[in-house]
Amino acid sequence: MNGFTTRAVHGVQLKKDVHGTLRTPVYDSVAFEHESARSLQLTFEGKKPAHAYSRISNPTVEDFEQRMKLLSGGIAALAVSSGMAAITNTLLALAEAGSNIITTKYLFGNTLSLFERTMKPWGLEARYVSMTDPADVESTIDNNTRAVFMESITNPQLEVADCNLISEITAKHGVPLIMDNTMMTPYLFNTAKSGVNIEVLSSTKYISGGATSVGGVIIDNGNFDWSRAPRMRDQAKNAGQMAFISSLRQEIYRNVGACMSPHNAYLQSLGLETMSMRIDKSCDNSIKLAKYLQQHNKVRSVHYPGLSSSPYFVTADKQFCNKFGGLLTFNLESREACFSLIDSLKLIRRATNINDNKTLILHPASTIFVEYTEEDRKAMGVTPEMLRLSVGIEDHEDLIEDLERGLETL
Numbered sequence: 087m088n089g090f091t092t093r094a095v096h097g098v099q100l101k102k103d104v105h106g107t108l109r110t111p112v113y114d115s116v117a118f119e120h121e122s123a124r125s126l127q128l129t130f131e132g133k134k135p136a137h138a139y140s141r142i143s144n145p146t147v148e149d150f151e152q153r154m155k156l157l158s159g160g161i162a163a164l165a166v167s168s169g170m171a172a173i174t175n176t177l178l179a180l181a182e183a184g185s186n187i188i189t190t191k192y193l194f195g196n197t198l199s200l201f202e203r204t205m206k207p208w209g210l211e212a213r214y215v216s217m218t219d220p221a222d223v224e225s226t227i228d229n230n231t232r233a234v235f236m237e238s239i240t241n242p243q244l245e246v247a248d249c250n251l252i253s254e255i256t257a258k259h260g261v262p263l264i265m266d267n268t269m270m271t272p273y274l275f276n277t278a279k280s281g282v283n284i285e286v287l288s289s290t291k292y293i294s295g296g297a298t299s300v301g302g303v304i305i306d307n308g309n310f311d312w313s314r315a316p317r318m319r320d321q322a323k324n325a326g327q328m329a330f331i332s333s334l335r336q337e338i339y340r341n342v343g344a345c346m347s348p349h350n351a352y353l354q355s356l357g358l359e360t361m362s363m364r365i366d367k368s369c370d371n372s373i374k375l376a377k378y379l380q381q382h383n384k385v386r387s388v389h390y391p392g393l394s395s396s397p398y399f400v401t402a403d404k405q406f407c408n409k410f411g412g413l414l415t416f417n418l419e420s421r422e423a424c425f426s427l428i429d430s431l432k433l434i435r436r437a438t439n440i441n442d443n444k445t446l447i448l449h450p451a452s453t454i455f456v457e458y459t460e461e462d463r464k465a466m467g468v469t470p471e472m473l474r475l476s477v478g479i480e481d482h483e484d485l486i487e488d489l490e491r492g493l494e495t496l
């Protein structure tokens with residue numbers, strides 16, 4: 087098989103375009119005409135791979151999905167309107183009222199809010215454990231557990247749990263393991279090799295290619311027996327290994343309606359082509375900045391899984407492809423010092439979002455986590471003295487100079 091970047095650039099040739107375009111165009115059309123009533127019937131039955139209506143499938147979106155499938159090594163990929171839609175669709179497919187999922191408080195803020203505020207009133211219980219304590223995960227699983235959900239590197243705690251240990255447990259109990267792999271993408275973390283069953287991604291981040299568009303992807307790694315998942319039993323009889331994806335395509339995803347727009351799919355396919363190079367640069371810059379900040383006397387502590395001082399270094403080094411992501415956090419002496427540093431920066435941008443081409447800085451406690459109490463934030467590992475840096479692809483000397491100037495004003 088060709089290397090990652092070759093696959094990312096060339097993608098999958100679906101149908102030859104009438105004009106021979108080298109790039110799949112934006113098919114901004116809602117409906118697609120068929121030559122016969124029979125053809126429409128077969129398409130609606132899911133027996134003919136053709137497009138009928140863009141909320142269900144679209145050629146530009148399919149091009150993006152096929153590229154993601156090719157790059158991830160999964161058996162199928164489904165693109166949705168956002169990373170949150172990827173998580174929501176996946177849970178709606180697997181769980182029901184009265185069931186539970188096992189996860190951790192170390193989660194992307196909106197994901198935690200989805201579990202706690204949005205899903206709870208519908209009867210789904212989220213049970214919080216420590217993913218670095220596999221025994222805790224195992225003892226919390228019961229007959230009503232529909233999934234274990236974790237992130238490859240948690241944000242902003244930057245915890246890296248040993249995924250092989252968790253997947254041994256989930257496989258033993260017949261519970262699917264869902265991994266939000268936004269921070270690493272299939273380029274740095276092949277989740278299937280670590281026993282993950284479903285990978286979800288916010289393609290808004292590294293994939294989009296410079297924060298151009300919001301999107302999400304759901305990948306089925308093809309390593310779960312869907313007849314063991316209560317909501318998938320009927321579907322598994324008809325669709326076998328494809329039960330999860332076809333249940334999404336023919337029911338959940340179709341009914342929820344969080345489809346990716348063709349224009350966003352076009353931007354995201356374009357982004358994928360250069361993703362590996364952007365990630366390489368962002369990771370190289372990150373380790374340089376982490377080391378720079380670590381030796382600075384105004385900086386209390388630096389957290390980055392690529393630093394040998396990180397408690398997660400050994401696991402991250404084993405699990406990922408020698409790179410440790412583009413996010414780091416560091417602590418100053420106070421919240422006021424954090425605000426003052428943010429305000430004094432000239433190059434680094436004051437913005438939320440991660441894995442943009444531009445380096446971004448944020449004070450998590452007063453922004454993404456502002457809806458929580460101080461106590462809740464503490465439980466989530468978000469302290470008032472913490473700053474989050476999402477490291478872009480600029481020349482690292484310029485980033486260091488900007489930080490140096492800012493830190494000097496404190």
Ligand SMILES: *Cc1c(COP(=O)(O)O)cnc(C)c1O
Pocket residue numbers: 168169170171194196197237241266268269288289290291300301302440
């Ligand atoms: C951004 C993000 C999400 C949500 O993605 P959207 O595309 O913004 O909906 C989910 N998980 C992680 C880890 C993220 O960073």
